[in-house]
Amino acid sequence: MQILLNGEKRALDGPVSVRSLLESLGLAGKPVVVEKNQTALLPRELDSATLAEGDVIEVVQITAGG
Known part of the structure; x- marks a missing residue:
């Protein structure tokens, strides 16, 4: 199956x-915001x-800055 991830096509195996x-x-446990459709x-x-x-899908990683 194909999804659109952050504007790029990505193939995935099954659901x-x-x-x-x-x-x-590599984003497990990291602060992220996920938007689905x-x-x-x-x-x-x-x-x-x-x-x-x-x-x-849009994934945005939250980072602190200064």
Whole structure:
């Protein structure tokens, strides 16, 4: 299946959770904001939110700066 991740096409094997996607990106446990099809997901939704063909995902990592 294909999704659009931060504006780029990405192929995935079968249905996966958003949390699994974050793990594959090396972002597990890091502060991020995830938007699925223009809807922001709460942290508690990352395990239950599954990806489907054509989903549009935006992941923004939160970093502190000064």
